[in-house]
Amino acid sequence: MKIRQIAIFMENKPGHIMGICRILADAGISITTLSLADTQQYGILRLIVNQWEKAAETLEKAGYVVNITEVLAVEVEDKPGGLLQVLEIIRSGDINVEYMYAFTFRHGEKAVMVFRFNDPDKAIELLAKSRVKVLDGVALFKEMH
Amino acid sequence: MKNRKAPFEDRIFDLDECLPRERLAALQIDRLNRTLDRARHVPFYADRLKRVGAIKSLDDVKRLPLTTKLDLRGGYPLDFMAIRRDEIARIHGSSGTTGKMTFVPYSRRDMESWRNLCARFLSAGGLRPGHLVQICFGYGLFTGGFGLHYGVEHLGAAVIPAGAGNSERQLAILRDIKPDAVVCTPGYALNLAEILQAEGVDPSELNVKFGFFGSEPWTDEMRARIEDELGIFATDNYGLSEVIGPGVSGECPWRDGMHVSEDHFLVECIDPETLEPVAPGEKGELVITTLAKEGMPVIRYRTRDISSLDPEPCPCGRTGVRMSRVTGRSDDMMIIRGVNVYPTQIEEALLRIREAAPHYEVELTRPGALDVATVRVEMLPGMFSASMKEMVELRERIMSAISSVTGIRMEVELVAPQSLQRFLGKAKRVTDLRFKEEPKP
Numbered sequence: 001m002k003i004r005q006i007a008i009f010m011e012n013k014p015g016h017i018m019g020i021c022r023i024l025a026d027a028g029i030s031i032t033t034l035s036l037a038d039t040q041q042y043g044i045l046r047l048i049v050n051q052w053e054k055a056a057e058t059l060e061k062a063g064y065v066v067n068i069t070e071v072l073a074v075e076v077e078d079k080p081g082g083l084l085q086v087l088e089i090i091r092s093g094d095i096n097v098e099y100m101y102a103f104t105f106r107h108g109e110k111a112v113m114v115f116r117f118n119d120p121d122k123a124i125e126l127l128a129k130s131r132v133k134v135l136d137g138v139a140l141f142k143e144m145h
Numbered sequence: 146m147k148n149r150k151a152p153f154e155d156r157i158f159d160l161d162e163c164l165p166r167e168r169l170a171a172l173q174i175d176r177l178n179r180t181l182d183r184a185r186h187v188p189f190y191a192d193r194l195k196r197v198g199a200i201k202s203l204d205d206v207k208r209l210p211l212t213t214k215l216d217l218r219g220g221y222p223l224d225f226m227a228i229r230r231d232e233i234a235r236i237h238g239s240s241g242t243t244g245k246m247t248f249v250p251y252s253r254r255d256m257e258s259w260r261n262l263c264a265r266f267l268s269a270g271g272l273r274p275g276h277l278v279q280i281c282f283g284y285g286l287f288t289g290g291f292g293l294h295y296g297v298e299h300l301g302a303a304v305i306p307a308g309a310g311n312s313e314r315q316l317a318i319l320r321d322i323k324p325d326a327v328v329c330t331p332g333y334a335l336n337l338a339e340i341l342q343a344e345g346v347d348p349s350e351l352n353v354k355f356g357f358f359g360s361e362p363w364t365d366e367m368r369a370r371i372e373d374e375l376g377i378f379a380t381d382n383y384g385l386s387e388v389i390g391p392g393v394s395g396e397c398p399w400r401d402g403m404h405v406s407e408d409h410f411l412v413e414c415i416d417p418e419t420l421e422p423v424a425p426g427e428k429g430e431l432v433i434t435t436l437a438k439e440g441m442p443v444i445r446y447r448t449r450d451i452s453s454l455d456p457e458p459c460p461c462g463r464t465g466v467r468m469s470r471v472t473g474r475s476d477d478m479m480i481i482r483g484v485n486v487y488p489t490q491i492e493e494a495l496l497r498i499r500e501a502a503p504h505y506e507v508e509l510t511r512p513g514a515l516d517v518a519t520v521r522v523e524m525l526p527g528m529f530s531a532s533m534k535e536m537v538e539l540r541e542r543i544m545s546a547i548s549s550v551t552g553i554r555m556e557v558e559l560v561a562p563q564s565l566q567r568f569l570g571k572a573k574r575v576t577d578l579r580f581k582e583e584p585k586p
Contacts, residue, residue: 007530098532
């Protein structure tokens with residue numbers, strides 16, 4: 001159920017993101033979605049890609065510091081209150097959202113969001129109970145092609 | 146720095162400061178032999194001095210073994226003590242390369258010598274009985290606060306032991322009690338001057354006439370600024386806790402180098418590579434042998450401070466050789482806000498964060514009056530997290546580890562791997578941009 005997110009440490013310097021994108025493009029890796037968190041000094045680029053192992057290896061070889069984190073891709077009703085519903089389920093289990101961002105594509109009628117929870121297993125269990133779908137990697141990348 | 150005339154008549158505190166050179170040499174030889182005997186109570190020296198007989202000429206000193214900071218550290222905590230435990234009157238200490246202190250025991254006589262040595266340079270810099278002195282040095286294991294304190298009292302002046310920091314309070318004392326003199330680091334003096342300006346206090350509202358500055362490197366430009374902005378006469382003094390603390394040397398009103406109290410300290414200036422003496426006036430590493438110290442005598446201690454010695458007679462009448470202001474170090478020690486810090490201490494702090502310490506460098510700047518140290522740390526796998534919260538915590542953990550090892554708060558910047566410059570051979574960890582306005586020859 002969990003999918004792997006690749007995070008890369010970036011200094012705030014011009015061309016840094018471009019360099020990363022070029023390495024991934026040259027390796028034939030496709031970026032499904034991404035989020036960038038930044039401070040004055042540095043940024044954290046978080047990526048969901050189709051081949052995370054290959055991506056991580058390629059980036060590390062190129063000298064980047066990479067971190068692999070398990071995140072969940074959760075279906076969210078694409079209407080007012082859709083995200084609220086998911087968050088309420090999570091809150092009921094006393095789970096924290098560390099960060100989240102959205103996929104650009106829709107899964108049928110639904111939007112899909114990436115969540116990093118402090119307790120992913122408990123989140124999967126609670127979401128399943130409330131019939132909220134958590135997508136696995138295979139389903140995600142089928143969606144893309 | 147001879148452009149400003151001293152606003153007072155010079156007064157020599159102790160006639161021993163003016164001993165004719167031949168008599169001084171005889172005294173030094175006599176005291177050196179007694180020091181060697183005392184040092185033999187220390188197993189380290191007993192072993193090193195096995196083949197050394199009585200010293201007959203000062204030229205023989207070159208044949209004595211050198212003592213390094215590493216040697217002293219190897220004797221942690223009190224192996225270099227040459228007196229009995231019940232003869233200790235005081236223990237001070239200095240920071241070492243790995244966060245370990247070097248403890249320095251003093252006998253009662255050492256305490257008496259110390260106050261006399263400090264009174265000498267205070268008197269030379271204008272302090273007189275009846276004056277009031279604000280001491281803005283830390284009191285504690287650091288020798289600065291206590292050394293100056295005893296010196297002021299011994300001279301017959303009075304102390305306001307304001308301690309380090311708390312600029313608001315320092316300013317209130319300066320303005321409301323109106324002391325005649327201040328004692329602090331030159332950086333702190335500039336800091337006080339800036340606060341005065343910000344608060345709109347005119348220096349003429351104060352009564353400070355003299356400043357005694359030491360504990361950190363400074364420049365003639367800094368001295369000129371301090372004197373202009375505080376309206377004082379500023380003198381430099383030098384010392385290090387391994388030999389006594391402040392009181393090794395200090396400027397006279399002529400301010401053309403600091404007179405070493407040679408009746409207490411035998412000084413040499415050597416080439417740090419060849420260990421051979423450099424010519425008079427040439428720069429080299431200062432090596433000090435204590436001549437009267439009982440608690441912890443040191444023989445040819447390598448201070449790592451770069452200075453030069455001027456044996457020419459001084460018009461003031463003091464006969465002690467004059468050492469130039471310390472312009473650098475022969476090792477990589479940094480002096481940040483008056484505190485000694487070694488790059489290895491930063492490494493030690495980083496090892497607390499990660500088993501293999503990441504690559505790092507330190508940059509020292511002085512954007513205002515005070516030193517700012519910035520440590521750049523390269524990210525490594527195992528330190529990096531996708532969570533911003535954890536990254537912020539990582540930076541804070543590194544900052545608190547550094548401050549607990551060094552006692553100094555430093556800025557920390559996380560940088561990309563391989564982004565810091567690499568050097569072949571010895572790594573250049575420290576970039577000092579504080580004194581760029583005065584390039585040293």
